[in-house]
Amino acid sequence: MFKKPSRLLAALALGTAMLLGNAPTSAQCGYFVGDGCPGTNYANYGVASSGAATLEYDNQVSTFHATVTREYTGVFKIWGEGTAADGVANLLSPTEINAINFPGLTGRVLKAAVGGNTTPGQTVVLTTDGLFIWGNVGSVVNAAIAPGTAVQDITVDGNSTGLPAGVAPTQVKMMYVGPQMIAITTCDGNAYVLNNNATPNLRGDGGTGNTTWAHVQESTAGNPFLTGVVAMRGSLGRLMALKSDNTVWTWGTSVYPGGGGAGVQATRAVQMVLPAGEAGNPIKMIGANVASHYVLYENGHLYALGFNNLRQLGDWGNTTTARLNWVQPRYTSAAGPVMNDILWISPNEHIGNNAAINVINSAYQVYSWGSNSGLMIGRPVDGTSYDPGIPAGISPTVFSVETGGHTSMLSKACSQNFGYVGHRIFGSMGNGEGSDINEASYTFTTADVQICGATTVPQMFTGGSGTTGALGQYCNGSSLTLSGLPTGGTWAVVSGAATITGNRLTFTGAGAGAVTISYTATTTECGSSVATETFQVGDCKMNSVSGTIWNDANGNANLDGAEAGIDNGLWVNLVAPDRTVAGSAKIANDGTYTIAILQENTVAGNYSIIITNGQKPLGTTLASADAPNADYGYTGTSLGGVPNTGNRTGIIVVGDMTSGGVTAADFGISNDPAVLPVKFGFVAAELFNNQLLVKWNTTSELNNSHFEIEASVGGTNFISIGKVDSKATNGSSAEAIEYEFTKDTSAGVVAAGIALLAAGAGLFKARRVRYAMVTITLGLMVFAAGCNKNRRDVLPEGKLYVRVAQVDKDGTKSYSKVVTVVKR
Template sequence: MVRVNNPNTIAYDNWVAGYHASTIRNTDGTFSIWGENMDATGTGNLLSPQVINSATYPGLTGTVLKASVGGYNQAIILTTDGLFTVGSGGSRSNGYVLSTSVINNSAFTKLNASITPYVAHITNGVAGTGLPPGVGPTKVKMMFASSNVLAITTCDGEVWVISSTYAQLRGNGNAAPSATSWYKVKKSLGVDLTDIVATRGSGTTLYALNTNGDIWTWGFRTIITTASSQNFATKMPLPPLSSGSRIKMIGATASSAEANVTYYALATDGKLFSLGDNNQRQLGLWNASTTPTLTWLQPTYAAGTLPMDNIKWISPQEHYTSGSLSNGEGSASINVINSNGILYNWGYNRRGMLGRPNKQPSTPNSPDNMYDPAIPENSLTAVANQNDPYQINSSTTWNAVETGGHTTMAVRPCETKLIYAGHQIHGSMGNNDVSDSDYNQYYFTNDNTPELKICGASAVNHQIAGGVTTFCQGSTFTVNSSPAGGTYNVTSGNATGNNPFTVTGPGDIVITYTSSCGSPDTFILYQKDFGNLTFPYPQASATINASNSVWLGPNVTGIPNSDCSIQPTDAADGFSITNAVCGSGTSATPWTVRANQTLTFNVTINGSGAQKPVYWALWYDVNGDGDFTDTDDMFYTGNSTHNGPTPTSFQTIIPTSVTTLPANTIAAIRIVATASLTTFTKQLNGDVQLANGEVEDYFINYNTATVCENCFNLPTGGLPDSYTKTGISSLEGFANGWPNNVPNGFIAIESKNKGFVITRIKNVSLIPTANLVAGMLVYEIDASCVKLFNGTSWKCLEKDCIPIAINP
């Protein structure tokens, strides 16, 4: 986590600590959860980390994509099937993320489930998912939860907000605000906030970073040049950045809804800046003044000296904002890790959460509990003695840290045990302890402290050089591991080499890395197939199995073709249109079709290993506007058990509306197949990430002639090299000089009423692989075409054409 320097790819929420509950993303991609009100009833506690699945939460469906905790203790979980919630805001002010008008119970519940009366319902949320209009589960880049607010940043750079309390948080100009609706954030009336890569904030204020490095804020307690509220996203002045540097990470904290917000901005060169309220010394300026700072300044390691120029990671207390300053529940504080791996923190030490002495634990907002930047030292352990290896001091290094409402949690290099400071209650520490205790020193127990492998913060970490996230056959990749200096071994999968590695075939690749941490660490690289449609179409993918796999099309090699997203190809063979006017469905030569034409669509599924059902879906973007959900857009789905190539054919009619489209409109078809039981719908918009399958995309053109010219090269002139010596004829007697007058032939065939019939076969997959020869020709009955084997795969012989651009 601390090594990432790309603002577009920082995963802020692999670890989220709320008030007394937490979630993590594990290194295997699953998520775990623990703490107060986190069991399935929403009123009981999970005393140790539990994987978020249908065993922990009966009724959960889909694959978990995101998880967060906000408010007092309310968790929001996003799966491929939509949003779920569990937990309660209790009696605390600002304790809820979602309004009680959206959900009025604490039990694990799906938002906008297709049942009535609705148990949990967002007014304009998508049916079945609860997400904002037009946003599919896999389009969610970031999901930020805090008191009163849930903010979603999409992969397209939009920000959607639902707020239970403050209308300004919705960022839409305060027009017809509702606590039960999503609102798209805008810069002004009718002008959307766009190109956002991260949205953070507090229970009163939101704060966003865009792809250009600009920062925006809106909400109830904003500070720009003055303390005020902002109904629209307002651009903030940038900190005094060094030349060539930009903001890589943002965060905010607030002591309560009665106080102003404090902003943090971390630059790519390590410089940390703060702006805003200082009522709990959260600016890190060694200044006891409670007057907000309206210009960006740098926190310092000591009073008046040593600005923080080497920070790698920040974790402000951002997921809970108290409704009142007087109750002392709010904590404006922050933990940071610098380039040396040393942890510093400052702000309000509520219940000992910073691991600093709690001088006045019973006095809310006591200045004695407010701290300037320093290293937390000393620790409490199960065996407290001078030789204890878990003692913490000024040279202790850290892999990751997360600041919660009453807690700080951290992990160290080469360790997976959680270290904890602050309020232990109702399982907040995850150590099976139900006692109510404050720890103002970092606490560790050999026996009960949970062992966590947090994605991006495990004892051993791995990153692929160059930001590569996908792997396909023929690609090469290099792994950067920490701690460095270890050895690699491909323990399974189709890859060769020893860093760099080369992918040699389909399927997952398992690599074992042995480092100075001792025990070998195993990580998995998932090979995927992608379509080749580009933005604004969603990107779909499917993992590729090395065996017992399924795919689209004949593909005699017995494994799916891999269209890697970093090497997209324009070849696909799982779909055909029998009676298109012309074309091949590629981006270079789209199929040409006419309005009101009846077409026959042919989908072919395939598989290896044991026969099994293959679930497929087809989306057709008729008007070519970049999505598959318009009224005229088409959707089909089905399933078949594969037994070699298995075709399915059905008819559709091109709507009249295509005659009104602009000239040269290019429409698109997406087809997916998977071995996993999947409920496909039109509203999924082709936005799917599947297991064991394939994705293929095709192109259609309406604005060409209804006939095509043949495409040919002019013949080469000159004298023949030879003449044909052998002829076969059904006629009585040969014409004068035939076949010796036919130039450059080996054999000539002649008839007036008979055809030449080549080998007919039901399906080319019936021909043993060992018998295949490049140039082999057959007529395939299943595909109704003459096919040629090109040495790699079978292809139908089709007429090329030169389209003539006219309206249909």
């Protein structure tokens, strides 16, 4: 019987969301609001995943001897053959993909993959600036697009992002990289292919050429664009697409449409005939494997179709005859039980040969079949093709599996390192050495790699980017805030010059060296488990700001001995004079923080500390603070011991930092109505028939003058759009009072002002200026479009934000939480 994932998986595989749950702007695995499609959930991966619309296929991607992984912190790491920045050297250990390790890379990494039809392959990385490629020329994209092996950004069709015209990096939902192709699915459900195969069929638009993006079309009358796509997968010369209406389409060379049809050459997408008896059942995953197709349903039923020369269909039948109708893989024999309890599939999809597949069933056990070239699926004899069976050296509980060109990798409960079987060479095991050996059974003498959505043991998270020198090391004297998963464990310095006080790690040495720390936690399933992390540390000059967030019981903005620090889930952000984030760090458990910037990176002008409820990406424009969690409000600030009850903005201007640092930049917060000017209750905003309606209430007011309603596109920079006077007698009340505000949005004036504010806040600093222009233009049109529309199409979902500013009689302001405008 098919079983859903257990509580063990909920605790471990989905632990990332719990760990970062107090940081809504970074949600899970490094996701920042605005960096992807609405509903993006990077942790929806592995055996605990569900729902085709948000499922992540590529948190780990392997090709012949190279692998890239999105870790639970959101960092991408890569290792193996030809993966170094020059595209030739081998990385023997997992290495973070960033601008320091990969010179020439710019922007924040959104997606990363490896692929190709040869060894080595090519690495493809999508950042907020566009596409970057390095590695074996021609393995994925045409040499005319990426002529060198080293890290390079690409231009396609004159578009400097390398993406199809009109598609911004943050609009890419899925980036599948395979042999001689990149296929992207956009947030709005369109499919595009950049094909380097000699055949034109893979383009999917009926055309020819291998240096331009093709917008995939249907083979139906009139050849409309293929829309509503939620996933695209493939193999050499062929692709499959799953649409939101639960239909599956395919195109390319030797594709099998099902329903008894033989293999065809399809220059445009052909709708597949799906397995009989599954009508109405939602599909979870699709996959391809040379000229074979796979469909996995949410009910656990797995089907295969097409070429079967290496037993890759798993039905224990004739190994040379293609299956023209869907068959089900079976566990033990041609008459044995069918696979109706599968949670995850991983066909060998990123190269063009060695057809093989690994799956995980409801017992969290791996089964593999197909090609065993290089012992890649952990079966006994090299080069032999196998029917389904359990690979050597592995037992439950397995959370994820990835099939590569000559390898298979998995994550297993209670194991800090990943499991590896198959051909080991050029550092493909990530354990620091590059010997050439075939691993006959799964080994865990690898590296500690914790995949987003498939974390396996207690883990640690460093709250903030830290302070790093030119070579990426942390600076002696700098500090990091630590968080552990699950909570309640213990920290220790294993080696190196450092101290840990509470959950604050401080590097205390001089000169270059390494610091290793550990986090030990006990779980019912795994017992006592230890996670370790090593930091490279060196001397570098830095200027820092430190302070405390404290519970200001009397509301006088004076931090006295009777009042204690509080973290309240808050983060501090060091904001440069140009209003961009120069550093972001989580408040320690005792309410203290230290945040620093390299002295050589400081610029003249006023720096600020701004409080938010989650991490802010470096370089992000930030002009306003968040309202603190749990009904807390700001009571004032204290800079250098001087209290200021008039500053309740969550911002302290600390001044010029080119000549040194700042100490005692403190923020008072409280949830006591007796010391807060206004205690907000609910805040809500909606748009209906061109009317913006904002409702809120206060549970208490003290010396309140009025409220100002502020709006923002993007939730960062706000402008005032209206005013409502206090209803409290003389501005004070101990009773709940309800308010509302309406604004006619049809004229477009409000949106124009908001969009212009966003433009002035630094949209033009990105490499891709033309997309900033498009963003501003769309922003100006947001409300204006309402003139011709009555209900749901006035605003893109989640693009407009509102907050309420409370203004004291003396002009001092406090803020409500920020809410998203809901359309109805």
